[in-house]
Amino acid sequence: MSEHPPFPDPGVSLIPAPARLSVTSPGTGAGFVLDARTALEDHPGTGRVARWLRAQVGAATGFPLLPPTGGENRLRLRIDPSLATGTGGPEAYRLRVGDGLVGIDGASEAGVFRGAQTFRQLLGPDAFRRAPVRGREAWGIPAVTVEDAPRFRWRGLMLDVARHFMPKEGVLRYLDLMAAHKLNVLHWHLTDDQGWRIEIERHPRLTEVGSWRSRTKFGHRASPLWDDRPHGGHYTRDDIREIVAYAADRHISVVPEIDVPGHAQAAIASYPELGNADVVDTTSLTVWDTWGINPNVLAPTDATLRFYEGVLEEVLELFPADAGTFSSFVHIGGDECPKNQWRASATAQQRLGELGLEDEDALQAWFIGHFDTWLSARGRRLIGWDEILEGGLAPGAAVSSWRGYAGGVAAARAGHDVVMCPEQQVYLDHRQDAGPDEPVPIGYVRTLEDVYRFEPVPPELTVEEAARVLGTQANVWTEVMEDQARVDYQVFPRLAALAEVAWSSLPRPAERDFAGFERRMEAHYRRLDALGVAYRPPTGPRPWQKRPGVLGRPIDGAPPFR
Secondary structure: OOOOOOOHHHHOOOOOOOOOOOEEEOOOOOOEEEEOOEEEEEOOOHHHHHHHHHHHHHHHHHOOOOOOOOOOOEEEEEEOHHHHOOOOOOEEEEEOOOOOOOEEOOOOOOHHHHHHHHEEEEEHHHHHHOOOOOOOOOEEEEEEEEEOOOOEEEEEEEEEEEOOOOOOHHHEEEEEEHHHHOOEEEEEEEEOOOEEOOOOOOOOOHHHHOOEEEEOOOOOOOOOOEEEEOEEEOHHHHHHHHHHHHHHOOEEEEEEEEOOOOOHHHHHHHHHHEEOEEEEEEHHHHOOOOOOOOOOOEEHHHHHHHHHHHHHHHHHHHHHHHHHHEEEEEEEEEEOOHHHHHOOHHHHHHHHHHHHHOOHHHHHHHHHHHHHHHHHOOOOEEEEHHHHHHOOOOOOOEEEEEOHHHHHHHHHHHOEEEEEHHHHHEEOOOOOOOOOOOOOOOEEOHHHHHHOOOOOOOOOOOOHHHHOOOEEEEEOOOOOOOOOHHHHHHHHHHHHHHHHHHOOOOOOHHHHHHHHHHHHHHHHHHHHHOOOOOOOOOHHHHHHHOOOOOOOOOOOOOOOOO
């Protein structure tokens, strides 16, 4: 064999940081050489990972990674259920790099896939490209052993495609970016006042009418600027199937969000009978073109319930539940539902009286509870924003705690599962710096370090209550993100920090080694460059990333932590 290429230092580059990493033969120059003769040996249950490696690493290196035929050096994939024992879980893996063999063993195929992400990082930034760029005949990997498993089961990204539509290829790209960071839940916000993005066959006007708006507010809702071009788009049923299957191949669960009973003007504009027609002229409503909390909410009628049951029947078909994943969840929103129309509506007040409910908060709880029961009867689980706590939490429901930690604490103490995603900590639409060049500045300053020091489990929870915290996610609301480049800028590099918070067993926030994380980010920025991510540079926005003169909504000072 020819002289091997240099082996990179593995200890300064892996993100998220693994639980344990040891250099097998330090100082000896030992390691593995990946070249055109390297074989890929996949054992039962690892076929999807093998296909992913051939498609991604094979494309970047130009090597075919064929099945083994003899004594060639090889990359071996195996499932070892014993890795799940203790605190390992199904995503645990062990990666061993030696002379002539890279072994990736996982507690399940998901664990093997997570190990494959680490293997790709060890190859270096060029392994993240779509074709070879340097004519390298061999790639060196240092002799290391990595033993790793996630801290949290739910490690997510909430992507809002209702405010600004992201075409299918963009969603597929974000699934690849999530996989590269060992994230495993895409919370997909598909409906809102500003657009309905999922095709529903029995209700075609939801996309014929509800997926387009005539113009769009440019900047914060107080901005005088408008983009007068029509904006919209939707995903066909086959688009949805493709995205869900693509995610599953990357061991990512897609949790769809169909927002009720608020955030529904696009649906009401499509089918005016869904709104409170005895209070407002719902036939005059159009898909909303600005931002904020909309007063037009669904009417609490049997007809509305039947309509959304029909919607959800198609949603369940398009988003099948896979045992052992979070794909059984359906998010129904439940946030920011003004009650003024219900108070003024004779129909709503009659329904409130018929049900013997005390007030409109209880009416919303009844509305949410109906769909909790409906989903449970079909083997699915409801999850909603923490407003579903108001008026009584629906039995069996899980909570996305966004208004701070308090909703999550209350839900966990009541025995409900929680995803911690407090606005003040992990809303990535919030600005990254206080400087004047930050584009369309929204909310509190949340730097890379701030996100890195975010702790999803509040200290006041007992051990039993803390076990109810499924995990965490970053939320990306796209009111002021008009295209993919703007989404990239707001999401990265902070999503890398959130990924480490969610995966790695970090010490308490004040004790975390942010300087070490920054050093590892130096290599990670090169990976993001190879992937074509338009991230915010550490020194500030590039000239074309600025939005001078576009009004935002900055909030000064430190955010509240409860």
